[in-house]
Amino acid sequence: MNTRFPNSQSFLDFKATQLGNSGFQVISCMLPLKTLNYTVLHGPRLSKLCLSCSKPLKTQICTNQEVGFFRTVERSKSLLSVRTKSVMGVSEVVEKDDVAEGKNKDGSGGYDAIVIGSGIGGLVAATQLAVKGAKVLVLEKYVIPGGSSGFYERDGYTFDVGSSVMFGFSDKGNLNLITQALAAVGCKMEVIPDPTTVHFHLPNNLSVQVHREYDDFISELTSKFPHEKEGILKFYNECWKIFNALNSLELKSLEEPIYLFGQFFKKPVECLTLAYYLPQNAGSIARNYLKDPEVLSFIDAECFIVSTVNALQTPMINASMVLCDRHFGGINYPVGGVGEIAKSLTKGLADQGSEILYRANVTSIIIDDGKAVGVRLSDEREFFAKTIISNATRWDTFGKLLKKQDLPKEEENFQKIYIKAPSFLSIHMGVKAEVLPPDTDCHHFVLEDDWKNLEEPYGSIFLSIPTMLDSSLAPKGRHILHIFTTSSIEDWQGLTTKDYEIKKELVADKIISRLENKLFPGLKASIEFKEVGTPKTHRRYLARDSGTYGPMPRSVPKGLLGMPFNTTSINGLYCVGDSCFPGQGVIAVAFSGVMCAHRVAADVGLEKRSPVLDAGLLRLLGWLRSLA
Ligand SMILES: NC(=O)c1ccc[n+]([C@@H]2O[C@H](COP(=O)([O-])OP(=O)(O)OC[C@H]3O[C@@H](n4cnc5c(N)ncnc54)[C@H](O)[C@@H]3O)[C@@H](O)[C@H]2O)c1
Numbered sequence: 092m093n094t095r096f097p098n099s100q101s102f103l104d105f106k107a108t109q110l111g112n113s114g115f116q117v118i119s120c121m122l123p124l125k126t127l128n129y130t131v132l133h134g135p136r137l138s139k140l141c142l143s144c145s146k147p148l149k150t151q152i153c154t155n156q157e158v159g160f161f162r163t164v165e166r167s168k169s170l171l172s173v174r175t176k177s178v179m180g181v182s183e184v185v186e187k188d189d190v191a192e193g194k195n196k197d198g199s200g201g202y203d204a205i206v207i208g209s210g211i212g213g214l215v216a217a218t219q220l221a222v223k224g225a226k227v228l229v230l231e232k233y234v235i236p237g238g239s240s241g242f243y244e245r246d247g248y249t250f251d252v253g254s255s256v257m258f259g260f261s262d263k264g265n266l267n268l269i270t271q272a273l274a275a276v277g278c279k280m281e282v283i284p285d286p287t288t289v290h291f292h293l294p295n296n297l298s299v300q301v302h303r304e305y306d307d308f309i310s311e312l313t314s315k316f317p318h319e320k321e322g323i324l325k326f327y328n329e330c331w332k333i334f335n336a337l338n339s340l341e342l343k344s345l346e347e348p349i350y351l352f353g354q355f356f357k358k359p360v361e362c363l364t365l366a367y368y369l370p371q372n373a374g375s376i377a378r379n380y381l382k383d384p385e386v387l388s389f390i391d392a393e394c395f396i397v398s399t400v401n402a403l404q405t406p407m408i409n410a411s412m413v414l415c416d417r418h419f420g421g422i423n424y425p426v427g428g429v430g431e432i433a434k435s436l437t438k439g440l441a442d443q444g445s446e447i448l449y450r451a452n453v454t455s456i457i458i459d460d461g462k463a464v465g466v467r468l469s470d471e472r473e474f475f476a477k478t479i480i481s482n483a484t485r486w487d488t489f490g491k492l493l494k495k496q497d498l499p500k501e502e503e504n505f506q507k508i509y510i511k512a513p514s515f516l517s518i519h520m521g522v523k524a525e526v527l528p529p530d531t532d533c534h535h536f537v538l539e540d541d542w543k544n545l546e547e548p549y550g551s552i553f554l555s556i557p558t559m560l561d562s563s564l565a566p567k568g569r570h571i572l573h574i575f576t577t578s579s580i581e582d583w584q585g586l587t588t589k590d591y592e593i594k595k596e597l598v599a600d601k602i603i604s605r606l607e608n609k610l611f612p613g614l615k616a617s618i619e620f621k622e623v624g625t626p627k628t629h630r631r632y633l634a635r636d637s638g639t640y641g642p643m644p645r646s647v648p649k650g651l652l653g654m655p656f657n658t659t660s661i662n663g664l665y666c667v668g669d670s671c672f673p674g675q676g677v678i679a680v681a682f683s684g685v686m687c688a689h690r691v692a693a694d695v696g697l698e699k700r701s702p703v704l705d706a707g708l709l710r711l712l713g714w715l716r717s718l719a
């Protein structure tokens with residue numbers, strides 16, 4: 092079939108099938124056609140051009156199955172008055188109004204937002220927007236949702252990809268953001284309360300269990316450091332002051348002035364408390380009350396498990412959030428595994444009329460006149476929306492999805508203050524149940540000999556045994572051990588496949604031996620299943636630059652002051668996830684999702700906004716960040 096373009100003399104061959112009365116689906120075409128404007132020269136059988144291809148085809152035939160369909164030949168006439176851009180000598184006609192309305196070039200879509208990635212940050216942003224009435228498209232590179240909070244199944248085991256400690260999953264207060272995100276789309280999950288957040292096994296045989304009941308925890312800790320009892324109480328009380336202030340607010344976008352000023356008006360003391368602590372870190376506050384280096388090292392370990400850095404580098408607001416929520420709402424594990432959270436959010440998203448596509452690897456963000464208007468996938472498909480939200484890390488967003496040379500000043504500043512935290516070596520194991528004593532806690536943190544190794548690669552070991560709470564995750568008579576320890580990608584590069592496999596076994600064996608010596612004699616002999624992941628595995632399956640766990644401060648930060656919110660200096664482009672305020676952690680990225688959805692909803696007209704106040708606040712926040 093021949094087709095002629097009004098703005099060029101090109102003639103193209105393509106094949107299409109008729110779809111009832113509604114149009115024609117292209118099944119192949121010879122050239123990369125992005126145009127919508129054409130005249131059918133012969134017969135009614137064929138009518139639609141491939142709208143997906145944008146680059147020259149390597150072969151003569153495009154076999155892209157994901158093309159939309161063109162509704163009527165008449166529609167092509169309505170597209171005559173649109174901008175024309177020359178690509179490869181073929182006139183490309185883009186209907187600008189449609190693109191501005193978030194429509195794809197075939198007129199489909201009409202999205203308010205495209206979310207790149209379905210980590211918890213991305214999914215919370217997407218679902219919150221969907222319940223506000225937005226039409227959202229989530230594009231996920233992998234085959235299931237959840238990112239670091241996903242799951243995988245092997246030999247009858249259901250493994251959590253990331254760790255299994257869930258904050259923000261209770262039924263009370265304002266900070267149960269996971270519960271709230273699920274409830275917003277009509278989902279409620281059954282959870283199992285965890286009696287102990289973590290059992291610390293530290294140098295000098297210091298063993299501390301963080302009990303769910305705050306008083307039990309404080310009694311245990313002060314019994315180990317009776318001479319520091321007063322200081323310990325004062326430090327944790329200061330954390331409670333911040334937590335209570337946070338818990339009294341309705342949490343929305345701190346970049347939206349009508350909401351922010353409203354909160355200051357309703358809760359001035361709480362907001363000023365938070366503003367006061369915003370630039371402060373937990374370690375320096377702990378030092379106001381505590382002198383014993385060992386108890387200060389314990390506070391370091393408390394912070395390290397949630398920030399991968401010591402207390403001096405951990406923002407006080409974040410420390411307070413986790414050190415108190417574990418007692419206020421408690422740590423609760425979702426029945427069926429952490430992966431159920433993302434599955435439920437995805438279902439909720441679809442129930443609201445929005446969509447998620449898997450195996451959709453976004454390779455670039457399309458910028459038009461300085462505004463983010465769409466995305467391009469590795470298979471050349473393009474999608475357009477009014478706004479683009481990236482749940483990829485900032486290093487991936489600004490280093491890969493946008494051209495490197497376009498790195499905005501704000502991002503340069505971010506990269507000056509924050510570097511990529513290391514990744515993890517993770518070992519997922521199935522073991523015979525009898526190797527674990529019956530009263531074993533679910534989560535452990537092990538640093539046997541020397542406090543100096545806390546932040547060293549492979550120094551500290553995290554261990555979760557989710558089957559202690561939900562036995563359905565493993566075959567009968569078996570437990571899951573998920574062991575992880577910090578490790579950098581540099582340690583795993585430049586190896587042959589054989590050396591890589593040997594090294595994985597060697598490093599994993601050392602870690603397992605340490606756990607065997609410290610906690611579970613006979614552990615090695617009880618292993619029934621074992622799979623080892625390295626930073627390269629994290630990079631591959633989570634699409635995170637160097638497999639990083641998230642951002643960490645290069646030196647001592649000014650608390651949370653330097654952490655960017657969701658808007659970026661590119662109009663229409665937002666970020667969500669752990670490289671946004673307030674940082675790493677499932678509850679933290681859920682908050683970033685809530686904030687992002689609020690800001691985007693205001694920008695697409697689904698929430699109240701004031702352009703004048705917006706401009707003022709965004710400038711003020713930019714200036715505050717520059718002080719960090
Ligand atoms: N508390 C815990 O135990 C626990 C457990 C797991 C994860 N976490 C936290 O979760 C945080 C990460 O959450 P998040 O929401 O920021 O992100 P994430 O990394 O979990 O998810 C990002 C998603 O985006 C997808 N993606 C990335 N680039 C893409 C592209 N170009 N095209 C399409 N898809 C793409 C990835 O495949 C992934 O599914 C971490 O900081 C970690 O702290 C915590």
Ligand SMILES: CC(C)=CCC/C(C)=C/C=C/C(C)=C/C=C/C(C)=C/C=C/C=C(C)/C=C/C=C(C)/C=C/C=C(\C)CCC=C(C)C
Binds near residue numbers: 362410674677
């Ligand atoms: C704007 C301005 C300037 C000012 C104003 C003021 C105000 C109002 C302010 C406000 C603020 C706010 C609201 C804030 C908020 C915040 C938040 C929410 C935060 C949160 C956070 C969280 C976090 C950080 C979390 C984290 C977690 C994690 C990371 C976890 C992890 C875990 C793991 C790893 C586990 C372990 C394991 C074992 C041991 C085994």
